[in-house]
Amino acid sequence: MVGDAGAMNQIGPRIPGVPFNVDRIRQDFPILSQSVRGKKLVFLDSAASAQKPRAVIEAMSHAMETQYANVHRGLHWMSERTTDAYESVRDQVASLLNAPSRDEIVFTRNTTEAINLVAHSYGRGVLQPGQAVLISEMEHHSNIVPWQMLRDAHGIRLLVAPVTDAGELDMAAYESLLADGNVGLVAITHMSNVLGTYTPAARVAALAHRFGARILFDGSQAVVHRAADVQAIDADFYVFTGHKLYGPTGIGVLWARAELLDRMPPFLGGGDMISSVSFEKSTWARVPHKFEAGTPAILEAIGLGAAISYVNEIGYDAIAAHEQSLTDHALATLSTIDGLYIIGRAQDRGGVISFTMDGAHAHDIATLLDRNGIAVRAGHHCAEPLMQRLGLDSTARASFALYTTHAEIDALAENLERVRSFFQ
Ligand SMILES: Cc1ncc(COP(=O)(O)O)c(C=O)c1O
16 A cells, blocks of 8 residues: 555545555665765665565565465464465566466566576476577676686577677667577567666567567566566566565566477476475476475565555556656756766666766765765676776765656756766
8 A cells, every 4th residue: 555545535646537645655675765974865776676665564564464475385374374464475576567366476686687597497308508698798797707607617608799889788689689599588688777768568579579589677666667578579588676666675576478388398306396295206396386485485476565555555557657757857967067977878767866076986976966965876887898888997986766866866867967067
């Protein structure tokens, strides 16, 4: 629930015709009313991890206070209730992604684990040595390193599609790599965590399929800002992480087509993922349980379910419109600051803005902003190869969420002017 019902009747964001009310939404996030270093907190680091609405915090503590037990195995009331709560989140995720079946939703710890699962299981079980995995220059380390490990262990080739100077996927180069490369799998971000670029997912998937490759989208950033529809984009795998979507840490999602999950060997072995075990042989549970070994992140899944309900209540259309307006405002405002360079100028982009400043290292920018309560990220953003492509060692990055305000962007711009004067 978004706040209490009484308040919602007055001014709630889901009332048709009532404009997106960011002040009202901020009341759902207890942490946002805090001061930091004696200053009002301006949290512009949501791309790293988003803050949590009260609905998520309460769903998790309510579950612990009233109905906590282990899932799947118990025949008692508590276990049945907890299993229902846990399994109902699978339905929610299936509907969030417009997946054809709830059985195609595998819970993981995070995006990183989901990609490792695919690399290990689909990579070793289905891809053949000599085939290639094609990634792009704008991948997060979690969509690079597992493929390097697969390359080294299994004889897979790793190809990298370049990005243009505007920070978009170079479609011509992408197509020619597909045409030449005996590519078995494309693994690509749906939205860059550095440049804010959206990948044209349906086009990218159609090309992959035309050349006989499967496609995995890293939706860690994209799913936070726009509705993701795995059928509309014709994905084969889609992964995301709960903590960026206003949910808790420790829970992530792998969606894959049922026929692929069926062909893939298990990733981790142990309890819950088996059908039978003897000392001679074990057989596997049906999907998705085949991929969920051990006690899962029960409370975290429940928290993710509450986060999805929260996002749905506000609605992706309203979220996307608000964030587009924030992004336009930020690009316009930051562009007026002398000596500040916005990195990435993609046509289709979201509210993740990286920048550099003449004479100031990104870490200095972040440290000075922090003195005034403004949280941004500085560094390579787990995308070192992209930094090398851009000829940079780091950037500062401001990233927006549904609770970000235009006034916070103004505060960022004002303080960046101060940083500029300081370093000049
Ligand atoms: C685009 C992208 N992919 C993957 C990840 C990894 O997410 P996690 O650390 O939750 O596995 C991130 C997190 O920053 C990201 O932004």
